[in-house]
Amino acid sequence: MKALSISALSVAAIIGASFLSADSAAPAAAALQPDKVAQDAMTPDTVLADLKAGNKRYAADQLSNPDLKPRIAKATEGQFPKAYILSCVDSRVPAEQVFDQRIGDVFVGRVAGNIENDDQLGSMEYAAAAAGIKLIVVMGHESCGAVKGACDNVQLGNLSALLQKIRPAVRSVEGNADKTSKDKAFVAEVVKNNVKMTVADIRTRSEVLADMEKAGKIKIVGAYYSLKTGEVTFL
Numbered sequence: 020m021k022a023l024s025i026s027a028l029s030v031a032a033i034i035g036a037s038f039l040s041a042d043s044a045a046p047a048a049a050a051l052q053p054d055k056v057a058q059d060a061m062t063p064d065t066v067l068a069d070l071k072a073g074n075k076r077y078a079a080d081q082l083s084n085p086d087l088k089p090r091i092a093k094a095t096e097g098q099f100p101k102a103y104i105l106s107c108v109d110s111r112v113p114a115e116q117v118f119d120q121r122i123g124d125v126f127v128g129r130v131a132g133n134i135e136n137d138d139q140l141g142s143m144e145y146a147a148a149a150a151g152i153k154l155i156v157v158m159g160h161e162s163c164g165a166v167k168g169a170c171d172n173v174q175l176g177n178l179s180a181l182l183q184k185i186r187p188a189v190r191s192v193e194g195n196a197d198k199t200s201k202d203k204a205f206v207a208e209v210v211k212n213n214v215k216m217t218v219a220d221i222r223t224r225s226e227v228l229a230d231m232e233k234a235g236k237i238k239i240v241g242a243y244y245s246l247k248t249g250e251v252t253f254l
């Protein structure tokens with residue numbers, strides 16, 4: 020519960036926010052991205068519903084208007100985002116677009132194979148305890164190259180150590196069968212298990228986040244992105 024003792028003043032300093040600005044902003048501009056009032060009214064479940072609705076728009080090729088220029092201008096007032104998405108670096112999985120989110124809406128942490136590490140955990144703790152997000156989504160995806168590399172035990176420079184972090188998920192699915200990335204169903208199962216194990220690891224390795232989840236302040240969920248349809252399934 021250490022992080023929860025951060026004072027409102029220091030939180031404002033950390034995220035560069037002015038609480039007064041939310042009240043003084045013009046109504047039209049205030050609707051462009053979450054302000055403190057809007058963020059305080061969110062719950063983990065309403066944010067999850069928001070992301071699901073955004074993914075439906077994305078998969079239906081009906082993304083909302085980005086209003087880019089006014090959103091860029093409003094960004095100087097601080098940030099009150101709703102979620103943290105831990106995603107793969109894959110070029111085919113653009114995290115903000117996948118959930119139809121815009122400037123000021125979500126933090127995105129991207130690393131091959133969407134595994135958690137010390138720096139991702141620190142970033143999530145900042146996002147949750149200091150910046151007020153309500154939901155952490157760990158999102159794996161169909162035909163993930165990092166997962167395929169882990170399935171085949173690829174060795175390449177610094178990548179080898181990263182792939183080792185995915186190996187427990189590979190072993191959890193293959194047992195003694197010694198399968199390879201040519202087996203698409205096998206790869207899909209490893210991707211999903213890797214997501215589930217990452218969610219469990221986040222809870223085990225971060226007391227800050229585990230305590231916040233127990234208190235109902237955040238939720239940590241897993242998800243699977245289909246390259247074929249653009250649809251996200253929550254696991």
Ligand SMILES: [Zn+2]
Nearest residue numbers: 107109163164
């Ligand atoms: Zn990937």
